[in-house]
Amino acid sequence: MAELLQLPFMQRALLAGLVLGLLLSQLGIFVTLRRMAFFSDGIAHAALAGAAIGLLTRRDPLHTALIFSALLAAVIFILEKKSRLPIDSIIGILFTSSMALGVVLISLRQGYQPELIGYLFGNILAIRVADLVLIVLLGAAILAFLFSRRRKLTLLALDCEMAALAGVNPDRYELLLYVMLACALVLGIRVLGIVLVSAILIIPVSTARLFSRSFRALSRWTVLIAEFTVLAGIFLSYYLDLPTGAVIVLTGSALFSLAFITSLLLRRS
Amino acid sequence: MAPVLEVKDLSVRFAGITALEHVSFAIEKEAIIAVIGPNGSGKTTLLKAILGLVPYEGEVRLFSRPLRQVLPQVGYVPQRFAFDPTFPLTVEEFISLTCRSPERLPVHGVLAEVGMNEFKGKLIGELSGGQLQRVLLAHALLHRPRILFLDEATSGIDIEGQGDFYSTIQRLNREHGVTVMMVSHEISMVYNYSDRIICLNRDLVSHGETRSTLTAEVLRKLYGENSSFQPHDHAAAPPRFDAAPAGNKGHHG
Numbered sequence: 001m002a003e004l005l006q007l008p009f010m011q012r013a014l015l016a017g018l019v020l021g022l023l024l025s026q027l028g029i030f031v032t033l034r035r036m037a038f039f040s041d042g043i044a045h046a047a048l049a050g051a052a053i054g055l056l057t058r059r060d061p062l063h064t065a066l067i068f069s070a071l072l073a074a075v076i077f078i079l080e081k082k083s084r085l086p087i088d089s090i091i092g093i094l095f096t097s098s099m100a101l102g103v104v105l106i107s108l109r110q111g112y113q114p115e116l117i118g119y120l121f122g123n124i125l126a127i128r129v130a131d132l133v134l135i136v137l138l139g140a141a142i143l144a145f146l147f148s149r150r151r152k153l154t155l156l157a158l159d160c161e162m163a164a165l166a167g168v169n170p171d172r173y174e175l176l177l178y179v180m181l182a183c184a185l186v187l188g189i190r191v192l193g194i195v196l197v198s199a200i201l202i203i204p205v206s207t208a209r210l211f212s213r214s215f216r217a218l219s220r221w222t223v224l225i226a227e228f229t230v231l232a233g234i235f236l237s238y239y240l241d242l243p244t245g246a247v248i249v250l251t252g253s254a255l256f257s258l259a260f261i262t263s264l265l266l267r268r269s
Numbered sequence: 270m271a272p273v274l275e276v277k278d279l280s281v282r283f284a285g286i287t288a289l290e291h292v293s294f295a296i297e298k299e300a301i302i303a304v305i306g307p308n309g310s311g312k313t314t315l316l317k318a319i320l321g322l323v324p325y326e327g328e329v330r331l332f333s334r335p336l337r338q339v340l341p342q343v344g345y346v347p348q349r350f351a352f353d354p355t356f357p358l359t360v361e362e363f364i365s366l367t368c369r370s371p372e373r374l375p376v377h378g379v380l381a382e383v384g385m386n387e388f389k390g391k392l393i394g395e396l397s398g399g400q401l402q403r404v405l406l407a408h409a410l411l412h413r414p415r416i417l418f419l420d421e422a423t424s425g426i427d428i429e430g431q432g433d434f435y436s437t438i439q440r441l442n443r444e445h446g447v448t449v450m451m452v453s454h455e456i457s458m459v460y461n462y463s464d465r466i467i468c469l470n471r472d473l474v475s476h477g478e479t480r481s482t483l484t485a486e487v488l489r490k491l492y493g494e495n496s497s498f499q500p501h502d503h504a505a506a507p508p509r510f511d512a513a514p515a516g517n518k519g520h521h522g
Contacts, residue, residue: 033356155366158352161322162408165345166367212357213392 004238012132013124013244017230020188021200023139025226026146027184028201029219030177032209033157038088039076040198042095043182046072048102048194050186051119056105061119062131065186066138072098073182077175122193122245124234135187142180153177154215191230192245203252204229210256210263225255271333272297273416273448274319279327281314288314289325290472296465301442301449303463303479305456306491310470312452313348316418319450320345331416344409348420348452350401354394361389364408379407383437399430406437417441419451423458431455435462459483 004010031040050068054061072094079090106116118126127135146153153173156163160170188197208221233248240247274296281289289311296302304312318325320343321336331339352358364376380386383403388396396404402422409417419438423431435458441447453459459466459479466482468474468491475487 033353035353151366151368154358158358158363158366159347159350161317161320161347162345164322165320165340165343167340209355209357213359214390215358215362218357 009125012127012129013234014231016127016132016135017124017191017234018227019135019139020191021226021230022223023143023184024188024200025204025222026143027181028205029222030153030157031181031201032205037198037202039091040181040185040201042091043069043073044185044189044194044197046095046098047186047189048119049098049105052102052105055113055115056109061115062134062186062190065189066183069182069186070179073178074175077178119189120193120195121243122189122191122196124191124244127190131190138183138187142184145180192248196245196249199249199252200226203256207256207259210259229255273299273332275330276319277328279318279325279329281318281323281325287471289318292473294467294473294476296448299442299446299448300464301438301462302465302467303459304450304452304467304469305459306469312469313420315469316420316450316452320418341412342415344414344417346402346405346409346419346422348424350405356394358393359390360385360393360404363393363404364411367411376411379410382410383407399426402426402434414447416448416450419449421452421454423455431458438462
């Protein structure tokens with residue numbers, strides 16, 4: 001174990017995993033409260049087009065995916081306010097269109113593309129120093145906003161009118177939440193991949209909700225469960241020689257199942 | 270003394286449908302003001318326009334100022350609070366949501382004021398309808414508002430609970446000088462607890478002191494023949510009847 005922790009790629013993987021576990025799990029509290037799971041999944045899948053633009057133009061796919069997804073989140077917000085279409089229809093249209101665009105753009109590149117598999121399913125052990133710096137800086141900025149505006153974001157999620165009368169600008173906060181969520185999801189793609197990233201948003205908070213008796217307890221348990229899931233997943237995947245993203249998600253699912261069965265048994269007794 | 274609330278020529282339209290038209294009135298001093306009218310008459314819309322929650326034409330001033338300048342002095346209890354009841358949020362945490370420093374604000378004081386202090390550790394999703402309305406009232410009182418808006422705050426609460434709720438409102442008004450503007454369908458409660466009344470049916474049908482304004486003729490104008498409320502039967506007596514809402518005339522009743 002000590003030797004493993006000396007390895008630079010493992011140090012980067014663990015630090016990135018811990019930052020993303022904290023970031024995505026805290027955002028997950030608002031995602032589940034506002035029922036935005038489909039938005040999260042849609043944005044993550046749509047990021048394929050952003051990554052494809054990077055691969056095609058020989059720019060960093062993480063950067064292009066960040067810009068593309070943030071813009072897409074803003075477009076979803078505007079369409080939600082301006083059109084009469086339900087939000088899930090808007091997300092469904094934009095998510096499938098973006099994925100289709102990504103597939104078309106990727107097909108324009110010749111030959112085998114190993115990066116694509118990394119973006120689809122994540123590769124935490126291939127995180128570069130530049131990726132880590134971006135994850136830590138952007139993650140810290142989003143977390144600072146979340147922690148400093150925690151009460152306002154919660155009130156907004158509970159009742160928009162009460163929040164407006166408490167001095168919250170609902171449109172500004174919602175737009176910021178959408179864009180920050182999109183950015184956090186793209187950062188998470190490096191670890192879990194497009195297909196699996198929303199799991200770390202949803203599973204830890206859903207597990208914590210099964211036994212939390214206050215918002216404070218929910219926040220703390222969500223972080224603990226997310227960090228344990230990420231660390232256990234990384235080590236298990238290393239020793240079992242299995243894909244890291246998938247093992248992290250399966251670890252989270254196993255914890256959820258355990259908590260769910262325990263809560264059912266406790267309720268019966 | 271500056272009027273508490275001035276509404277001048279207020280009109281609200283939603284996608285071409287008129288919800289309120291040319292409504293004007295002024296409340297000169299602290300009072301309990303009831304807004305009544307049939308479904309679709311614009312009661313909730315009036316409240317939301319005053320609170321800046323819907324776009325409107327006309328002018329609204331609270332304490333002779335625009336709403337934005339007096340927002341901290343305004344409390345609001347919504348008609349419905351559609352939250353996820355399984356979300357783990359305690360009463361105390363909910364009340365604290367509008368505080369930057371909860372320890373500096375009288376969270377326990379406002380809960381005690383509405384008789385809910387013993388429920389502070391309970392989850393809001395586990396409260397009864399009446400208890401939830403009291404918690405929403407406590408939330409609205411946290412910043413010591415000078416004016417409180419209630420949008421059918423007792424709908425879905427039993428008669429006894431309504432009486433308790435309105436008694437609390439009356440005490441806030443009499444002891445703390447809080448002006449209360451409440452939308453209500455419960456004419457008996459309005460008759461017994463409000464000082465002034467605003468009768469709406471998209472435009473202003475009548476307004477003034479409750480006992481003199483709430484006549485059988487005004488009620489017939491509002492509710493048609495559905496109303497059999499007899500004001501004289503209800504003075505300081507337990508409520509026995511509420512006007513049945515007339516046909517729906519539009520949105521945002």
